Amino acid sequence: MSEAVLSFSIIEARTSKPKLRLQTSVGENMAGAAEPQKRQSGRPFPPSARGPPPPPRPRFEPVDREKTCPLLLRVFTKIGGHHSKEDFAVRGKEPKDEVQIYTWKDATLRELTDLVKEVAPAARRRDARLSFAFVYPDKNGRFVVREVGKTFSYGNVRRLDDSKTLGELSFEIGDYLDVAIMSAELSSVR
Numbered sequence: 001m002s003e004a005v006l007s008f009s010i011i012e013a014r015t016s017k018p019k020l021r022l023q024t025s026v027g028e029n030m031a032g033a034a035e036p037q038k039r040q041s042g043r044p045f046p047p048s049a050r051g052p053p054p055p056p057r058p059r060f061e062p063v064d065r066e067k068t069c070p071l072l073l074r075v076f077t078k079i080g081g082h083h084s085k086e087d088f089a090v091r092g093k094e095p096k097d098e099v100q101i102y103t104w105k106d107a108t109l110r111e112l113t114d115l116v117k118e119v120a121p122a123a124r125r126r127d128a129r130l131s132f133a134f135v136y137p138d139k140n141g142r143f144v145v146r147e148v149g150k151t152f153s154y155g156n157v158r159r160l161d162d163s164k165t166l167g168e169l170s171f172e173i174g175d176y177l178d179v180a181i182m183s184a185e186l187s188s189v190r
Helices: 109-119 184-189
Strands: 005-011 019-025 071-079 098-103 129-137 143-152 176-182
Touching: 071 109, 098 109, 109 129, 109 143, 109 176
Parallel strands: 071 176
Antiparallel strands: 005 019, 071 098, 129 143, 129 176
Protein backbone atom coordinates (compact mmCIF):
# COMPACT_ATOMS: atom_id res chain seq x y z
CA MET A 1 0.00 0.00 0.00
CA SER A 2 1.44 3.39 -0.88
CA GLU A 3 0.82 6.72 0.77
CA ALA A 4 -0.10 10.07 -0.70
CA VAL A 5 2.83 12.44 -0.77
CA LEU A 6 2.24 16.10 -0.01
CA SER A 7 4.86 18.72 -0.67
CA PHE A 8 4.78 22.44 -0.20
CA SER A 9 6.83 24.92 -2.14
CA ILE A 10 7.04 28.67 -1.99
CA ILE A 11 6.65 30.45 -5.29
CA GLU A 12 7.97 33.97 -5.49
CA ALA A 13 6.94 36.40 -8.15
CA ARG A 14 8.89 39.58 -8.80
CA THR A 15 5.94 41.91 -8.21
CA SER A 16 3.84 40.06 -5.66
CA LYS A 17 4.15 38.40 -2.29
CA PRO A 18 5.34 34.80 -2.07
CA LYS A 19 2.56 32.25 -2.61
CA LEU A 20 2.23 28.81 -1.14
CA ARG A 21 1.46 26.00 -3.58
CA LEU A 22 0.30 22.54 -2.55
CA GLN A 23 1.41 19.66 -4.74
CA THR A 24 -0.23 16.30 -4.32
CA SER A 25 0.74 12.98 -5.73
CA VAL A 26 -1.37 9.96 -4.97
CA GLY A 27 0.16 6.50 -4.87
CA GLU A 28 -1.00 3.74 -7.17
CA ASN A 29 -1.93 0.19 -6.34
CA MET A 30 -0.65 -2.87 -8.19
CA ALA A 31 -3.29 -2.51 -10.93
CA GLY A 32 -2.11 1.02 -11.70
CA ALA A 33 -5.28 2.68 -10.35
CA ALA A 34 -5.02 5.58 -7.92
CA GLU A 35 -5.91 4.74 -4.36
CA PRO A 36 -8.33 7.01 -2.49
CA GLN A 37 -6.77 9.47 -0.07
CA LYS A 38 -6.77 8.29 3.54
CA ARG A 39 -6.64 9.99 6.92
CA GLN A 40 -3.71 9.50 9.25
CA SER A 41 -5.82 6.88 11.04
CA GLY A 42 -5.95 4.89 7.79
CA ARG A 43 -9.68 5.36 7.11
CA PRO A 44 -10.57 6.81 3.69
CA PHE A 45 -12.20 10.21 3.43
CA PRO A 46 -15.99 10.12 2.77
CA PRO A 47 -17.13 10.66 -0.83
CA SER A 48 -17.77 14.21 -1.96
CA ALA A 49 -21.22 15.52 -0.98
CA ARG A 50 -21.67 17.02 -4.43
CA GLY A 51 -21.20 13.72 -6.18
CA PRO A 52 -19.45 13.16 -9.47
CA PRO A 53 -19.62 15.82 -12.17
CA PRO A 54 -22.43 15.40 -14.69
CA PRO A 55 -21.52 13.58 -17.90
CA PRO A 56 -20.76 15.86 -20.83
CA ARG A 57 -23.67 16.56 -23.14
CA PRO A 58 -23.43 14.02 -25.96
CA ARG A 59 -22.63 15.61 -29.27
CA PHE A 60 -24.97 14.17 -31.85
CA GLU A 61 -23.32 13.30 -35.14
CA PRO A 62 -24.87 14.94 -38.22
CA VAL A 63 -26.88 12.69 -40.50
CA ASP A 64 -26.08 12.26 -44.19
CA ARG A 65 -29.47 13.40 -45.44
CA GLU A 66 -28.78 12.08 -48.93
CA LYS A 67 -28.25 8.50 -47.71
CA THR A 68 -30.44 8.34 -44.58
CA CYS A 69 -34.19 7.84 -44.75
CA PRO A 70 -36.09 10.60 -42.90
CA LEU A 71 -38.40 9.87 -39.98
CA LEU A 72 -42.05 10.92 -39.70
CA LEU A 73 -42.49 13.55 -37.01
CA ARG A 74 -46.06 14.19 -35.88
CA VAL A 75 -46.26 17.85 -34.83
CA PHE A 76 -49.23 19.27 -32.90
CA THR A 77 -49.57 23.06 -32.69
CA LYS A 78 -51.63 25.08 -30.23
CA ILE A 79 -51.95 28.82 -29.72
CA GLY A 80 -51.33 30.08 -26.20
CA GLY A 81 -49.84 26.99 -24.58
CA HIS A 82 -49.06 23.30 -24.83
CA HIS A 83 -51.66 20.56 -25.14
CA SER A 84 -52.27 18.65 -21.92
CA LYS A 85 -51.15 15.06 -21.57
CA GLU A 86 -54.84 14.06 -21.45
CA ASP A 87 -55.23 15.31 -25.05
CA PHE A 88 -52.98 12.42 -26.11
CA ALA A 89 -54.41 9.76 -23.77
CA VAL A 90 -56.54 7.94 -26.37
CA ARG A 91 -54.66 6.64 -29.39
CA GLY A 92 -56.36 7.75 -32.61
CA LYS A 93 -58.00 10.73 -30.88
CA GLU A 94 -54.99 13.03 -30.77
CA PRO A 95 -55.56 16.79 -31.22
CA LYS A 96 -56.80 17.78 -34.69
CA ASP A 97 -54.18 20.45 -35.40
CA GLU A 98 -51.56 17.98 -36.60
CA VAL A 99 -48.82 18.52 -39.15
CA GLN A 100 -46.72 15.61 -40.38
CA ILE A 101 -43.11 16.46 -41.17
CA TYR A 102 -40.45 14.20 -42.63
CA THR A 103 -37.14 15.10 -41.06
CA TRP A 104 -33.96 13.69 -39.47
CA LYS A 105 -32.66 13.47 -35.91
CA ASP A 106 -30.13 16.21 -36.63
CA ALA A 107 -32.89 18.74 -37.40
CA THR A 108 -32.53 21.84 -35.22
CA LEU A 109 -35.32 23.67 -33.42
CA ARG A 110 -34.64 26.60 -35.80
CA GLU A 111 -35.36 24.35 -38.81
CA LEU A 112 -38.54 23.08 -37.17
CA THR A 113 -39.58 26.66 -36.36
CA ASP A 114 -39.32 27.56 -40.05
CA LEU A 115 -41.37 24.50 -41.04
CA VAL A 116 -44.10 25.29 -38.48
CA LYS A 117 -44.25 28.87 -39.79
CA GLU A 118 -45.15 27.51 -43.24
CA VAL A 119 -48.32 25.83 -41.95
CA ALA A 120 -49.37 27.90 -38.91
CA PRO A 121 -50.15 31.57 -39.67
CA ALA A 122 -49.96 32.51 -35.97
CA ALA A 123 -46.31 31.39 -35.91
CA ARG A 124 -45.45 33.96 -38.61
CA ARG A 125 -46.14 36.94 -36.33
CA ARG A 126 -43.05 39.03 -35.56
CA ASP A 127 -43.51 38.70 -31.80
CA ALA A 128 -44.35 34.98 -31.82
CA ARG A 129 -42.42 32.64 -29.55
CA LEU A 130 -42.53 28.89 -30.06
CA SER A 131 -42.14 26.44 -27.21
CA PHE A 132 -41.29 22.85 -28.11
CA ALA A 133 -42.19 19.80 -26.02
CA PHE A 134 -41.80 16.07 -26.60
CA VAL A 135 -44.85 13.91 -25.91
CA TYR A 136 -44.13 10.26 -25.19
CA PRO A 137 -45.47 7.42 -23.03
CA ASP A 138 -43.80 6.70 -19.69
CA LYS A 139 -43.13 3.18 -18.40
CA ASN A 140 -46.77 2.92 -17.24
CA GLY A 141 -48.18 3.90 -20.64
CA ARG A 142 -49.30 7.38 -19.57
CA PHE A 143 -48.21 10.25 -21.75
CA VAL A 144 -45.64 12.79 -20.58
CA VAL A 145 -45.28 16.30 -22.02
CA ARG A 146 -41.67 17.48 -21.54
CA GLU A 147 -40.63 20.96 -22.66
CA VAL A 148 -37.31 20.88 -24.51
CA GLY A 149 -36.71 24.37 -25.90
CA LYS A 150 -37.98 27.75 -27.05
CA THR A 151 -37.36 29.82 -30.17
CA PHE A 152 -38.49 33.13 -31.59
CA SER A 153 -40.43 33.13 -34.85
CA TYR A 154 -37.88 35.32 -36.58
CA GLY A 155 -34.19 34.66 -36.26
CA ASN A 156 -33.24 38.28 -35.52
CA VAL A 157 -33.26 37.30 -31.83
CA ARG A 158 -31.21 34.11 -31.45
CA ARG A 159 -31.60 31.79 -28.50
CA LEU A 160 -29.34 29.01 -27.33
CA ASP A 161 -32.14 26.56 -28.11
CA ASP A 162 -32.10 27.41 -31.84
CA SER A 163 -29.17 25.11 -32.53
CA LYS A 164 -30.33 22.15 -30.40
CA THR A 165 -31.07 19.06 -32.47
CA LEU A 166 -33.73 16.42 -31.90
CA GLY A 167 -31.01 13.87 -31.20
CA GLU A 168 -29.31 16.06 -28.58
CA LEU A 169 -32.65 16.52 -26.85
CA SER A 170 -33.13 12.71 -26.57
CA PHE A 171 -35.87 12.46 -29.18
CA GLU A 172 -36.93 8.89 -29.88
CA ILE A 173 -38.64 7.78 -33.07
CA GLY A 174 -42.37 7.62 -32.29
CA ASP A 175 -42.39 10.64 -29.96
CA TYR A 176 -44.75 13.49 -30.83
CA LEU A 177 -43.70 17.13 -30.94
CA ASP A 178 -46.07 19.62 -29.31
CA VAL A 179 -45.51 23.26 -30.29
CA ALA A 180 -47.05 26.09 -28.28
CA ILE A 181 -47.30 29.35 -30.25
CA MET A 182 -47.30 32.36 -27.95
CA SER A 183 -47.32 36.13 -28.39
CA ALA A 184 -48.70 39.11 -26.48
CA GLU A 185 -51.55 39.81 -28.94
CA LEU A 186 -52.56 36.17 -29.34
CA SER A 187 -52.81 35.77 -25.56
CA SER A 188 -55.18 38.75 -25.21
CA VAL A 189 -57.45 37.56 -28.07
CA ARG A 190 -57.98 34.06 -26.61
